[in-house]
Amino acid sequence: MSDLAKNQSLASKYLERFKQNTTGHYIGGEWTIGMQGKTFDNSSPIDNHYMGKIAEGDSADIDAACLAAAKAFPAWRDMPGAARKKILHKFADEIEKRAEEIALVESSDCGQPLRFMRQAAVRGAANFRFFADKAPEARDGQTLLQPEHTNITLRTPIGPVGVITPWNTPFMLATWKIAPALASGCTVVHKPAEFSPLSAAILAEAAEAAGLPAGVWNMVNGMGEEAGKSLTEHPAIKAVAFVGETTTGSKIMVQAAPTLKRVHFELGGKNPVIVFDDADFERALDAVVFMIYSLNGQRCTSSSRLLIQSGIRDKFMSALENRVRKLRVGHPLDPDTEVGPLIHSSHLDKVMSYMDAAREQGATITVGGERITDLGDGNYFQPTLFSDATSNMRIAQEEIFGPVLTALTFEDEAEAIAIANNTDYGLAAYIWTNDHARAMRLSQAVDAGMLWINSENNRNLPSPFGGTKMSGIGRDGGDYSFEFYMETRNVCMAHGTHKIPVLGK
Numbered sequence: 001m002s003d004l005a006k007n008q009s010l011a012s013k014y015l016e017r018f019k020q021n022t023t024g025h026y027i028g029g030e031w032t033i034g035m036q037g038k039t040f041d042n043s044s045p046i047d048n049h050y051m052g053k054i055a056e057g058d059s060a061d062i063d064a065a066c067l068a069a070a071k072a073f074p075a076w077r078d079m080p081g082a083a084r085k086k087i088l089h090k091f092a093d094e095i096e097k098r099a100e101e102i103a104l105v106e107s108s109d110c111g112q113p114l115r116f117m118r119q120a121a122v123r124g125a126a127n128f129r130f131f132a133d134k135a136p137e138a139r140d141g142q143t144l145l146q147p148e149h150t151n152i153t154l155r156t157p158i159g160p161v162g163v164i165t166p167w168n169t170p171f172m173l174a175t176w177k178i179a180p181a182l183a184s185g186c187t188v189v190h191k192p193a194e195f196s197p198l199s200a201a202i203l204a205e206a207a208e209a210a211g212l213p214a215g216v217w218n219m220v221n222g223m224g225e226e227a228g229k230s231l232t233e234h235p236a237i238k239a240v241a242f243v244g245e246t247t248t249g250s251k252i253m254v255q256a257a258p259t260l261k262r263v264h265f266e267l268g269g270k271n272p273v274i275v276f277d278d279a280d281f282e283r284a285l286d287a288v289v290f291m292i293y294s295l296n297g298q299r300c301t302s303s304s305r306l307l308i309q310s311g312i313r314d315k316f317m318s319a320l321e322n323r324v325r326k327l328r329v330g331h332p333l334d335p336d337t338e339v340g341p342l343i344h345s346s347h348l349d350k351v352m353s354y355m356d357a358a359r360e361q362g363a364t365i366t367v368g369g370e371r372i373t374d375l376g377d378g379n380y381f382q383p384t385l386f387s388d389a390t391s392n393m394r395i396a397q398e399e400i401f402g403p404v405l406t407a408l409t410f411e412d413e414a415e416a417i418a419i420a421n422n423t424d425y426g427l428a429a430y431i432w433t434n435d436h437a438r439a440m441r442l443s444q445a446v447d448a449g450m451l452w453i454n455s456e457n458n459r460n461l462p463s464p465f466g467g468t469k470m471s472g473i474g475r476d477g478g479d480y481s482f483e484f485y486m487e488t489r490n491v492c493m494a495h496g497t498h499k500i501p502v503l504g505k
């Protein structure tokens with residue numbers, strides 16, 4: 001039996017129950033298919049076949065989940081950090097126990113190749129362990145002495161929070177938001193993406209098995225416009241942590257305004273990778289290919305704009321073309337597959353529409369540009385490389401969110417900076433040069449929340465993660481996450497020596 005056949009057979013074993021039973025919501029420690037019993041169909045990106053029914057939550061289900069989170073909040077908030085730490089480590093144990101299942105279900109549900117999704121559970125568990133260890137100290141603030149007063153700052157969890165996640169790496173992203181929220185003492189209502197709902201159900205089961213008290217974490221499936229919207233409007237919810245498209249972020253800001261919620265947005269990107277003539281050619285080439293064609297290009301930090309210096313342009317482009325042509329597109333459960341099917345047929349249409357945009361505006365489709373039909377009915381698309389592009393073209397401005405790279409040429413440092421910054425987005429940037437002084441100048445001049453020098457995206461949980469401009473508001477990672485999920489309170493104590501102004505005596 002081939003490795004693909006083995007993985008398919010294992011995956012179908014794990015997926016069978018989702019096909020047979022409606023995947024419900026997890027509210028107040030109970031599984032439910034919702035007040036109205038409304039459902040929507042989940043389909044596979046691999047062949048667009050039916051994968052099962054998902055409960056479609058509405059405002060009444062969201063209300064029940066928010067009230068459960070509000071009810072559970074005081075006890076969870078008041079539980080000593082060390083006790084929360086223990087439970088969250090158990091949560092991580094449960095995730096690790098189900099690593100194979102999570103990888104196979106996630107890969108089948110969202111089309112991301114198994115070679116990348118193998119890490120989903122490991123990374124998800126690591127998110128829980130990292131923030132679990134920080135839970136006991138999360139409340140500690142600073143001591144700020146004055147001659148006649150002592151100030152101490154305390155942090156308290158903000159309250160029940162809403163977490164709304166996208167479909168591109170659903171499991172990892174959900175844990176990345178939920179782990180710090182729970183560690184800080186908040187309770188959570190999670191609304192997973194409707195295109196990839198399955199791994200969120202496994203996460204809820206892991207929470208249950210870990211003994212997370214009822215109501216501390218609730219999960220409601222459904223559409224963004226209904227379930228998501230109601231969550232952002234609910235008065236019991238004090239903050240919304242959202243990962244998704246920039247336009248959705250704007251809507252959420254409006255929806256959350258009447259209840260004055262704190263918002264944290266991780267949004268889209270059109271991230272530049274800038275390769276100077278003096279860069280390590282082979283390492284830069286590997287990283288350029290990896291950072292746009294891994295995870296099907298459906299990655300917020302993907303380097304979707306290549307800025308290549310004129311001195312090495314021809315040599316680099318010809319090596320790059322070669323590599324893009326050789327990328328292995330295939331079934332996501334095949335261990336050899338490097339690029340899998342896109343999440344949904346509607347997303348495939350969106351990605352394909354950029355082929356016309358490229359042609360209309362005068363760019364060249366150097367590699368790819370076509371839908372792949374000989375792999376069946378799935379949403380397969382050829383890895384694509386655009387050249388002869390200029391910085392104002394739509395393919396250099398808009399987030400395509402597929403395995404599609406737009407190459408642009410620059411002459412010098414000033415032009416590289418100008419092109420890099422000519423975008424509404426500011427999530428990530430990658431700089432390849434062996435001139436360290438230049439790297440330092442660019443790290444200040446290129447407007448992005450995260451810059452990597454001579455590296456692809458490198459995950460480090462304590463480092464701040466997030467974007468500038470239309471790529472987001474706020475940072476995740478380490479203490480930055482606690483800043484979002486907690487209120488800082490200042491307590492000022494007099495030493496009994498200072499003079500109090502006297503009035504009316």
Ligand code: NAD
Pocket residue numbers: 164165166167168173191192193194222223224225227228229232243244245246248249251252255265266267268269299300399401427467471472
């Ligand atoms: P999306 O904005 O369409 O959906 C994200 C989530 O928001 C889904 O759960 C959806 O149901 C919900 N939603 C939709 N409308 C809503 C509304 N009015 N109110 C409340 N919730 C609503 O995004 P997507 O297509 O699922 O994901 C792709 C996007 O996510 C890309 O733009 C990508 O760059 C971005 N992303 C960003 C990061 C980051 O860290 N910056 C990480 C991953 C993905």
